[in-house]
Amino acid sequence: MLLKLAWRNIWRNKRRTIITIVSIAFAVILSSLMRSMQLGSYERMVDNSVRFLTGYLQIHKKGYWDEQVIDNAFTPPSNLQKKVEGIANVEAAVPRLESFALASYQTKTKGALVIGIDPQKEAALTNVEDKIVQGKPFEIDEKHVLIGTGLAEYLKLSVGDTIVLISQGYHGANAAGKYAVCGLVQFGLPQLTNQAVFMPLPSAQYFFGAEQLLTALAVVTEHPKHVSSIEASLLQEVDTTALEVMNWRIMMPELIQGIEVDNISGIIMLMLLYVVIGFGMFGTFLMMTTERLYEFGVLLSIGMRRYKLQLIVFAEIIMLAMIAVLVGFALSIPLISYFYHHPISLSDTYKEAFEKFGIEAVYVFSLEPIVFTSQAWVVFFMALVLGIYPLYKIWKLDPVNAMREGR
């Protein structure tokens, strides 16, 4: 009965109720969209630089991370790869040998990152094969390399041309070699596109004079939630006096920081949006209360307990918030899932500007449930807080005064 009363009361002033619902729903849609875009871009950033580059976890020689030079390469214990891949939720252990080199073609020279990969294993990480935009798929061998499109552009070379790589090898050995470019690759991460030279692991080991050595063994897992358990297992498998296990949070502090800063600014924007909506909601609650003081007075006079009256008004507020949130969901879920499947790519003009700052020129969206649930909680929380006013008003209501003044 109380619920029936509350329900009918909501629809007493249809126009106001609809305006309130629409404005809350609009806030839910806008903020889910903003949130989805932010979280989506973080997921993408993390994916680009972690999932597809360093891996969520890496094993390397102690000290390598602080001083990433070829001399800090290590000889992996023979069964290390097998053991790591035996840990639950580990998809692959991907060996890498990487270091810097100068890449030249005709008169141009540029710093490059030579990455020696195991093509089969690499499929689980960088998935280089999928990133080839020009040239034949994946034909690297001791004479052929893949290079990033940015690097190729700078050097003004195309598929089929030959580049010269010069570097310092393991323990000061000379490293130099001539390689034919068999394809160009492009990554979400501009640094990689502008620097990478991929060759098979044995070729890289030969080039750097670092037979059997690796700079890192990257550990691939599907989702970052597994990282801590895998890390614990790795620490047991690995000789920690010689090697170190690092997770992506430690390897990518700038990324994490960047995300945090951006996240805070995003949350502030959302808060501003909700403050505006909050005022609207409060206005509605205020009117819902003040225009009914006479009626409340009558109800108290004829013997309705205050708490029942409060329950009715509270139910009205909760129902109103619930309808608004549901309407918001009903509209935002299809909208966001559309964008999730069709990310917005920026036009070429913006693309350059974005990539200068190392940002991929694409807006991606997240469909994580938190995008939506957080909005629902915010609206409910606001309704609860703002709902204190009408409840307080009823608590203090004197029926005689209410009816004298309400006339």
Add this chain to the structure above:
Amino acid sequence: METTVAKKIVIKTENIAKTYHESKIPVQALKDVDLEIEEGEFTAIVGPSGSGKTTLLNIIGGLDKPSKGKIIIGDTDISNLKESQLIDFRLHHIGFVFQQYNLIPVLTAKENVEFIMLLQKKSEKEMEERAMKLLKEVGLEDKAKVRPSELSGGQQQRVAVIRALASRPKFILADEPTANLDSASAGNLLDMMARMNREENMTFIFSTHDQRVIDKARRVVTLEDGMIKYDEVR
């Protein structure tokens, strides 16, 4: 031998006074009012504006507390009740009809009539029967499913009276129930109240300014400056 049957006293006020301190100058709305109301009375409280009619009815109805004095209803001294006890007391023993907007706008006429019984947790069947019977008696059975906004002022007040009546309180207080009605509707409402007074043996105490309404009362208590000036039984 002649026997006089002592009538039951339902309301007894002893020396009640009420002073409002809301403005700088305190307003003495009631001064030493002694009043007894017996079961079955049909009594009008009259007097000029500001004479204290509403104040008196509010105090009798437990909506307001006197500054001094006692109000005994049946055998309960309601001046000693706490807020929540007073609300329950009103729910079970006192019927109210106000000047206007008595009804809950989102409930139908029948639901409004049932409302107090609902708060009293009466059974569905009892509520239904009682509400329909009363609606029929006042000629509103065809309006049972209609909301108050679709009823005329007179019809609304009739529904308000039978809502108060439905739960069988000790008495019904009506503060200027006809103030917003034209004289024909006012007459009708009063006739209906008089009929309920006889048929249901319901005690009515109502305030009014309207001479034609006053004429229908069997006892008229006249207030002036917060005191009872005349008290005549006809």
